[in-house]
Amino acid sequence: MRRLKAGVIGTGFIGVCHMEAIRRIGFAELVAITDINYELAKRRAEEYYVPKCYKTIDELLADDEIDVIHNCTPNNLHMEINEKIIKAGKHVFSEKPLARNSEESERLLQILKDNKNIVHGVNFNYRMNPLVQEIKNKVKANEIGKPILVHGSYLQDWLLFDTDYNWRIDPEICGPSRCIADIGTHWMDAVQTVTGAKIIDVCADLFTAIPKRKKPKEVVETFGVSKSMEYEEIEVKTEDYGAVLFKMDNGVRGVFYVSQVSAGRKCYLNFEIDGTKSSIYWNQETPDYMWMGYRDKDNSIVMRNPNFMTPEARQYTYLAAGHPEGWNDALKNNIYSFYKFIIDGKSLDKDTPDFATFQDGHYLIKLTEAILKSNEIRQWVKV
Numbered sequence: 001m002r003r004l005k006a007g008v009i010g011t012g013f014i015g016v017c018h019m020e021a022i023r024r025i026g027f028a029e030l031v032a033i034t035d036i037n038y039e040l041a042k043r044r045a046e047e048y049y050v051p052k053c054y055k056t057i058d059e060l061l062a063d064d065e066i067d068v069i070h071n072c073t074p075n076n077l078h079m080e081i082n083e084k085i086i087k088a089g090k091h092v093f094s095e096k097p098l099a100r101n102s103e104e105s106e107r108l109l110q111i112l113k114d115n116k117n118i119v120h121g122v123n124f125n126y127r128m129n130p131l132v133q134e135i136k137n138k139v140k141a142n143e144i145g146k147p148i149l150v151h152g153s154y155l156q157d158w159l160l161f162d163t164d165y166n167w168r169i170d171p172e173i174c175g176p177s178r179c180i181a182d183i184g185t186h187w188m189d190a191v192q193t194v195t196g197a198k199i200i201d202v203c204a205d206l207f208t209a210i211p212k213r214k215k216p217k218e219v220v221e222t223f224g225v226s227k228s229m230e231y232e233e234i235e236v237k238t239e240d241y242g243a244v245l246f247k248m249d250n251g252v253r254g255v256f257y258v259s260q261v262s263a264g265r266k267c268y269l270n271f272e273i274d275g276t277k278s279s280i281y282w283n284q285e286t287p288d289y290m291w292m293g294y295r296d297k298d299n300s301i302v303m304r305n306p307n308f309m310t311p312e313a314r315q316y317t318y319l320a321a322g323h324p325e326g327w328n329d330a331l332k333n334n335i336y337s338f339y340k341f342i343i344d345g346k347s348l349d350k351d352t353p354d355f356a357t358f359q360d361g362h363y364l365i366k367l368t369e370a371i372l373k374s375n376e377i378r379q380w381v382k383v
């Protein structure tokens with residue numbers, strides 16, 4: 001059987017997760033990596049026994065052996081590098097958000113029109129947790145009745161102190177939104193996936209809880225803590241918190257809030273779907289469990305068990321019950337689904353994938369922009 005050859009650009013926090021995920025797929029082979037920090041890339045290549053470590057992106061793009069390229073760089077480089085990957089004739093799996101704004105993501109969609117053979121994906125990984133897939137199928141099968149409400153949050157604490165700093169604070173690199181674009185898009189993607197509906201109308205309140213931060217002279221890794229005593233004080237222009245009321249195209253009403261300044265919360269993405277018969281709740285920090293709520297009988301907490309899952313969701317679960325599957329497994333499922341789509345010879349023109357495409361990524365940017373607009377004008381905004 002043919003193996004798809006992969007290259008990874010950017011070997012920071014998420015780049016390594018992609019490298020490990022590719023290694024877990026039998027019909028994929030990680031052949032090359034690159035990073036602007038060549039020392040880091042070399043260390044990663046040695047540690048993971050990656051055969052080729054390139055000094056530049058252009059060298060990696062010119063490697064004829066490579067079929068698929070992962071873009072794991074900061075947001076300001078997503079459009080430029082994704083464009084180069086497409087034009088090099090490689091399939092592209094990009095980190096989220098797809099770009100900094102919809103002008104950039106729209107440009108990518110235009111370029112794809114002339115490159116229809118390219119398979120494109122965006123790493124909205126939470127949709128690929130086995131229980132998220134299970135909830136999607138339960139909702140589809142009408143098990144909770146007609147969905148009425150959706151609510152939840154995504155909370156983190158790694159930017160709580162004014163000494164916490166990362167490239168995400170800089171709008172030039174991150175884009176005009178931080179909390180919504182960085183983690184709110186994950187929440188919206190997960191909820192759109194399980195309900196099979198789109199958010200079309202939003203009313204938002206955003207807040208910068210820490211208006212001034214101490215930017216250290218050294219680079220601070222994602223989720224890292226700066227030990228530097230040398231810093232410059234900067235004004236923060238993006239939100240630490242956001243709350244959004246929304247309407248979906250199937251009539252469902254919802255609300256969510258996101259924060260990067262909630263002490264004790266690390267990767268607290270959770271949602272509840274309330275239907276006319278029952279409710280389902282899931283939290284990615286306890287990913288092997290879901291809560292089922294009833295009006296007319298006892299509530300229950302269900303542990304992931306492949307033996308009793310729907311066939312559609314079962315394809316994304318591997319371990320027997322009681323052997324937890326979590327964040328890394330969902331990310332692997334997403335990347336697996338992308339590679340399987342390619343190896344099966346499917347086309348985005350004809351087939352609907354389980355992973356998020358560049359069109360989905362573009363829509364989530366339009367949603368982010370509608371949320372920014374709503375916060376600015378203090379009114380509901382249609383997407």
Ligand SMILES: NC(=O)c1ccc[n+]([C@@H]2O[C@H](COP(=O)([O-])OP(=O)(O)OC[C@H]3O[C@@H](n4cnc5c(N)ncnc54)[C@H](O)[C@@H]3O)[C@@H](O)[C@H]2O)c1
Pocket residue numbers: 009010011012013014015034035036037040057072073074075077095096097123124125182221222
């Ligand atoms: N899907 C998820 O759950 C998830 C989680 C974390 C990050 N992300 C996304 O992944 C992207 C990277 O985030 P991160 O946390 O890994 O950041 P990071 O800072 O840890 O890593 C980024 C890497 O890109 C490298 N880089 C920068 N400019 C480059 C260039 N011109 N050429 C090659 N390499 C370059 C940096 O040296 C660094 O090693 C972001 O867009 C972020 O939103 C997604």
